[in-house]
Amino acid sequence: MPINFSHVFFTYNPKSPFQSNALKDINITLPEHRFVALVGRTGSGKSTFVQLINALLSPTDGYVKIGDYINHPEKAKKAPKDLSKEQKKAWKAEQKRIQQKHKSKDIKALRKHVGLVFQFPEYQLFEETVEKDVAFGPKNFGDSKEEALKKAHQALEEVGLDSSFFTRSPFDLSGGEKRKVAIAGILATSPEVLIVDEPTAGLDPAAAKDAMALFQKIEQAGTSVFLVTHDMDLVAQYADEVIVLENGQVVKQCPPSELFGQDLTQYSLQNPHVFDFALRLEKRGLKLNTASLRNVDDLANAIMEAKK
Amino acid sequence: MNIIEVEHLKYAYDKNSKPAVDDVSFTIPAGKYVTLIGHNGSGKSTLAKLLSGLITHYEGKISLFGQPIEKADNAAIYALRKKMGFVFQNPDNQFVGSTVRDDIAFGLENRQVPHEEMDGFIHTYAKKVGMEDYLDQSPENLSGGQKQRVAIAGVLAMHPELVLYDEATSMLDPVGKRDILDITFHLREENPNLTVLSITHDVEEAFRSDYVLVLNAGKLVLEGTPAEVFSHTEELKKIHLDAPFFLSLKAALKAKGMEIPDEIDTEEKLEEFLCR
Structure with a gap:
């Protein structure tokens, strides 16, 4: 599903003393069927950016096109003063059409295609059994109870929770298991675009690895995955492409190996451990080839190569 | 002196389930930075609850500062608590004040520190964690890492002899995580008598600590210096801990x-x- 940001601005609390411009003139076409990481310091606009993709927020100005759906500003725009009467009329009609769209069923269809997993999604579990919780999404999008349950079971198995979990209460599960249930809830609606906001925060390394492997599998099955994260080690390891947000603007869009391995203080980012180590070796005079550096094993290969 | 002594500690959440902590014994001498690692569900948090007195019925023995807590009366428990500081996992759940200043003051007020002295205390400890420029900020303007730093300042202002971190960095981004660890190591340099027990799944933190305890399925499976513990690569891999x-x-x-x-x-x- 093609996603395109055109002159997108977003302002929190406009025209008040608390006004803050979260996004400023974003123009970007997002890659499809890729594993894309969104990075940037706290407050750089990452969360606002992803909430525009599934229309939880609407831009203050500009628009976001997600497949057939266009996410326009909620407030009708005033016509420019220099228009003729007919032009003004056409402008108003167009604005009205846009406004109605916000209330239409299109937005529901959009959210079926774009799944967003919030940070700490386990806090959103609410049903009495795991399968009911996961089936909520598909049922809400119009599936019969049986169909929804079938999809729920499939999604649960996909995240690695077998049938012994189906009828348990989600509140009796461990932190990592709860998160898996929450992710299954999104997968059950089979979105074309999956956005995950800090999915590994608070998980132990093994559970984090499981979660990332799952997103990679989902991406390889044809879903576009957008990962919002602070963890540069994950970006180096999994992402095909990385988008850097800084101060409400996209300042870089490139493969991870192009971003990492240089001084990143200007973006308030840290290099992944492997690149950091490579950089320190370089400063001492040992230059490594970092073009395909993703993990410790790649780093060891690059060192062996350089020492030859 | 041993700050913490645990002998044959056993606890199950209900009678029929497997014990969450199963026959665990260890000692923590004064002035050490000890990390307790294990994956989710290994019993780490239960152990933290036992040590902090949130769970009171258990089998075995726990002694804090040389005093068996089973035998301690309320006054003795209160005296023990005065020597201990806790920093918990979720930065949002432990910020009690409406500003950084109020938050650090909270504990001091409970101890009835005179108002004239309080401001000095607040400044000193805010400075130790690098938050002196944020004293009048409210929590929503702070990052998770900054909130945890304030929590640490609040704890330190009480002059604890033992600080217990229960996954204090696990919800933070890498920069926040590094800040907290650097601050903790620095504090220990300043005060060599401070004992730290950090319950964590961050192996990098464990690698920098003095002593490591490894918990799996409620049992203590490995303990020793980081070099000793992490030499058991295969065993650690089996229980899902990275090197x-x-x-x-x-x-x-x-x-x-x-x-x-x-x-x-x-x-x-x-x-x-x-x-x-």
């Missing part, structure tokens, strides 16, 4: 045929060795 970056790199290089002497035991030394 720290330095050790994984060293192992990968060795596997590819590089000879690295044993005295290369830190990242810095390896860096130097490789560039020789």
Whole structure:
């Protein structure tokens, strides 16, 4: 599903003393069927950016096109003063059409295609059994109870929770298991675009690895995955492409190996451990080839190569 | 003196379930930075609850500052608590004040520190954690890492002899995590008598600590210095714990045929060795 940001601005609390411009003139076409990481310091606009993709927020100005759906500003725009009467009329009609769209069923269809997993999604579990919780999404999008349950079971198995979990209460599960249930809830609606906001925060390394492997599998099955994260080690390891947000603007869009391995203080980012180590070796005079550096094993290969 | 002594500690959440903590014994001497690691569900948090007195019915013995807590009366427990500080996992759940200043003051007020002295205390401890410029900020303007730093300042202002971190960095981003660890190591340099027990799944933190305890399925499976503990690569892998970056790199290089002497035991030394 093609996603395109055109002159997108977003302002929190406009025209008040608390006004803050979260996004400023974003123009970007997002890659499809890729594993894309969104990075940037706290407050750089990452969360606002992803909430525009599934229309939880609407831009203050500009628009976001997600497949057939266009996410326009909620407030009708005033016509420019220099228009003729007919032009003004056409402008108003167009604005009205846009406004109605916000209330239409299109937005529901959009959210079926774009799944967003919030940070700490386990806090959103609410049903009495795991399968009911996961089936909520598909049922809400119009599936019969049986169909929804079938999809729920499939999604649960996909995240690695077998049938012994189906009828348990989600509140009796461990932190990592709860998160898996929450992710299954999104997968059950089979979105074309999956956005995950800090999915590994608070998980132990093994559970984090499981979660990332799952997103990679989902991406390889044809879903576009957008990962919002602070963890540069994950970006180096999994992402095909990385988008850097800084101060409400996209300042870089490139493969991870192009971003990492240089001084990143200007973006308030840290290099992944492997690149950091490579950089320190370089400063001492040992230059490594970092073009395909993703993990410790790649780093060891690059060192062996350089020492030859 | 041993700050914490635990003997044959056992606890199950209900009679029929497997014990969450199963026959665990260890001692923590004064002035050490001890990390307790294990994956989710290993019993780490239960152990933290037992040590902090949130769970009171258990089998076995817990002694804090040489005093068995089973035998302690309320006054004794209160005296023990005065010597202990806790920092919990979720930065949002432990910020009690409406500003940084109020938050650090909270504990001091409970201890009835006179108002004239309080401001000085607040400044001193805010400075120790690098938050002196944020005293009048409210929590929503702070990042998770900053909130945890304020929590640490609040704890330190009470002059604890033992600080217990219950996954204090697990919800933070890498920068926040590093800040908290650097601050903690720095505090210990300043005050060598401070004992820290950090319950964590960050193996990098464990690698920098003095002593490591490894918990799996409620049992203590390994303990020792980081070098000793992390030499058990296979056992750790089996219980889903990664090796720290330095050790994984060293192992990968060795596997590819590089000879690295044993005295290369830190990242810095390896860096130097490789560039020789």
